[in-house]
Structures are given as structure tokens and as C-alpha cells.
Amino acid sequence: MPLRIIQVGVGGWGHSWTKLVLNNDLDVELVACVDMSEKALQRVQEDYTLPAQACFTDLKEALKGVDCDAVLVTAGLNAHVPLARIALEHNKHVLVEKPFAPTLEEADSLVKLARERSVHLMVSQNYRFQPTVAAVDALLQEGALGEISTINIDFRRYVNVPRDAYLYYRAWQPLLVDMAVHHFDLMRKLLKQEPQRITCHAWNTSWDQFDDPSSAAATIEFSGGAVVNYRGSWASTSPQTPWNGEWRIECRNGSIEWTGRGDKPADDRTTVYAIGEEGVSLTLPEVPYLDRLGSLATFIQSIESDTEAECSGSDNLGTLALMFAAVKAAQTGTPQSILLPQE
Structure with missing residues (x-):
């Protein structure tokens, strides 16, 4: 029997999901679909x-009107928590877009509610489901390159369109x-360590049109001793990177660039450098479901097997904690410790 899903939020990015x-x-x-916009x-129809009878403007009405197993929340960030809470209170599994919630405390409350209701709550961290990520993850877990010391990440894009036509500004x-929440999440996945402390500076360039900072540089210390240097920008005039950014992982016995x-497709590449030797390009593995399809497939599998998904709501608290600490460090100009909510 297929997993029956109600999707909430079908405009913009939500429409792409549909x-x-x-x-x-x-x-x-x-x-069924739910959206305030007719x-x-x-x-969607x-x-x-x-x-038409499967389209609603209110989630509670949709839950009354149709039988479903799960709710997919692809509305805006401020709607994630109230919509997910309604679904969880109706004992439905929930897959929610990132970022999970506008505060760590609200995210934690949903994690606890899902646990109480014995249903699955997962965050779509879709950048995890890529061939290069799978290749690097497997290589690091083999351990041949030894312990990780430093990771340097650069993300560059140039956004410059008429301001009135672009709400993202x-x-x-x-x-x-x-x-950066995508990159923060990949750090945790690949390192298998948790972030402990961050310094961050964020700014606007004189030529960008964003209200909030379009660029940032951060240094993040992880629990196993690894240090990540992260640089990202929506206003970079240098050649753009792929969406995962450009990574250089330095280990005891060599490094990985990916x-x-x-x-x-040619943008996906992973090269391993043993100390003093030329790089060797890895053959990338086949990934059955890419990107958001990977999120959806993982969600279905977690429900069918009744096991916690790799980017469950509970696991994603670590990513959110790092994200919020980055914002606070940038706003205050002071280093921030990264703390998870208490059980």
C-alpha cells in the first residue's frame, strides 16, 4: 500500500516538490494539498x-476530509512548527523542509511530541543524497587517510537581479x-562529530541588494578535534561553485578535494591526494534516489522499518544548533558555544 501524503504549501518551492x-x-x-492561495x-490540480475536493486551505480540514499516513510540510519557515505540530497531534508522520524551525526550542518541542506520539519526524536535508557525499563518507569511514584535522569550504554565487522582482533579498x-544550513549539515554527516564552538563574521557587500548579510566567514571547532573554515557568499564575483561548495579535507595521511x-554532471568530482603524490579521481557510486527524492525515500524507509531516519528531527537539532550559533556569533561579534536542548 502506498504511503498516503498530504502536502502543505504548494507555491514556489512547494510546487516544485509536487x-x-x-x-x-x-x-x-x-x-491532498493545502495552501492559502487558491x-x-x-x-496543482x-x-x-x-x-478539487482534495485541495484545502486549512490543514485541519484536510486531515478531517481525507485519510493519510503522513504530512509533507513545504510551506515557509514560520509555518513549519505550527503545521508540523497539527500533523503530529493527529498522529501523522512528518517530513519537513529545512530549516526545521525558527528556534531551537520549538524544534525540540516537536521532537518530543513526535516521540510521545510514536510517529516519525524527519527534516529534508537533501544535500546528503548525492554521489560525491556518498563517496567521501565511505572514504572517511574506511579510515585509510587517518584522522581529520582541517576542512576548508568555499561556497560562491552571484545574485544580482532587480530588487522588486526578488523576494529573497x-x-x-x-x-x-x-x-549554509546545508553545508553545516554535511559537516556533521561527514565528520561524525558534533560542533562545539564557532566564531563568525557576516557582512553585505556594497553591490549586493540583500537586507541581511549575504556573505560570511566562520571557524567551527568540532568534538573530535576537527576544525572547519567556512566561507560563503551570495555576492561573490569569483567563479561560482556547485551548490555543495568546494571542500578540501586534510587528514593525517592525505587529503580529499570534492x-x-x-x-x-561533470561538476560532481572527488579527488584523493596521498602526501606527496598526484591526485586520484574516484569513481562515484550510483545513488538510487538523488536530492529531494533521497529525502523522500529515506522517510518512507524509516516508516516502513520503524527506525530513526539519518536526518530525523532529533538528529537535526545538532545542525540547527550550529546554524543558530553562527547567526548569534555574527550578530554579537563574540564566539559562541553550541549547546543542544536538555532532555
Whole structure:
């Protein structure tokens, strides 16, 4: 029997989920959509051939009107917590877009509610599900390169379009919250360590049009001794990187340079350098479900096996804690310790 899903938020990025992710060969069925915009609901009816009676403007009404197993929350950040809470209170599994919640305390409250209701809560950290990430993760777990000392990451994009036509210019912390959260999450996945302390400086260039800082530089200390130097920008005039950024991982016995999730397949590459030797390019593994499809497949598997997903709500608290600490360090100009909520 397919996993029956109600999707909440079908405009913009949510519409992309409906059209490109839910309409796939995974065993799922979109049984209803929820959005405050009648225009957005009309577009879903046309693209997904969803009947009008399966479209709602209120999640509670949708839960009354159709039978479902899970709720996919792809609305804006400020709606994540209230919508997820409604779904959890109705004993539904929840897959929610990143960032998980606007505060760490609210995220933790949902984790505890999901635990109380014995349902699964997962965050779509879709950058995890890429061939380059799988290759680097396997290589590091083999341990042949030895302990990790330093990771240097650069993310560069140049955004310069008419201000009135681009709502993203007014987004809250567009780099540290909306973009770097992907890179923060990959740090935790690959290092298998937790962040302990961060210094961060964030700024706007004279030529960008963002309200909040478009660029940032941070140094992050991890529990196993690794140190990550992160630089990101939405206003860089240097050649752009793939979306994963460009990574250089320095280990005791050599280093790894990798990048991925580019605009072309050739952008995905991983090269290993033994000390004093030329680099060797790795053959990348096949990943059955990429990107957001990987998130959805992992969500389905966790429900079917009744096991915690690798980016469950509980696990994602570490990523959120790092993200919020980065923002606070940048705003205050002082280093921040990274603490998880108490049980």
C-alpha cells in the first residue's frame, strides 16, 4: 500500500516538490494539498490532476476530509512548527523542509511530541543524497587517510537581479540560515562529530541588494578535534561553485578535494591526494534516489522499518544548533558555544 501524503504549501518551492518529487516511481500517493492561495491549488490540480475536493486551505480540514499516513510540510519557515505540530497531534508522520524551525526550542518541542506520539519526524536535508557525499563518507569511514584535522569550504554565487522582482533579498539571514544550513549539515554527516564552538563574521557587500548579510566567514571547532573554515557568499564575483561548495579535507595521511550538486554532471568530482603524490579521481557510486527524492525515500524507509531516519528531527537539532550559533556569533561579534536542548 502506498504511503498516503498530504502536502502543505504548494507555491514556489512547494510546487516544485509536487511536480518533480512526488510525481515519481516511489510508492507514495498524494491524497491532498493545502495552501492559502487558491491560485497555487489550481496549479496543482492542473499539474498533478488532483481533484478539487482534495485541495484545502486549512490543514485541519484536510486531515478531517481525507485519510493519510503522513504530512509533507513545504510551506515557509514560520509555518513549519505550527503545521508540523497539527500533523503530529493527529498522529501523522512528518517530513519537513529545512530549516526545521525558527528556534531551537520549538524544534525540540516537536521532537518530543513526535516521540510521545510514536510517529516519525524527519527534516529534508537533501544535500546528503548525492554521489560525491556518498563517496567521501565511505572514504572517511574506511579510515585509510587517518584522522581529520582541517576542512576548508568555499561556497560562491552571484545574485544580482532587480530588487522588486526578488523576494529573497528580504529573507532572514539568506546565507547562514537558508543556504549554509546545508553545508553545516554535511559537516556533521561527514565528520561524525558534533560542533562545539564557532566564531563568525557576516557582512553585505556594497553591490549586493540583500537586507541581511549575504556573505560570511566562520571557524567551527568540532568534538573530535576537527576544525572547519567556512566561507560563503551570495555576492561573490569569483567563479561560482556547485551548490555543495568546494571542500578540501586534510587528514593525517592525505587529503580529499570534492564538490557536487552542480549544474552539470561533470561538476560532481572527488579527488584523493596521498602526501606527496598526484591526485586520484574516484569513481562515484550510483545513488538510487538523488536530492529531494533521497529525502523522500529515506522517510518512507524509516516508516516502513520503524527506525530513526539519518536526518530525523532529533538528529537535526545538532545542525540547527550550529546554524543558530553562527547567526548569534555574527550578530554579537563574540564566539559562541553550541549547546543542544536538555532532555
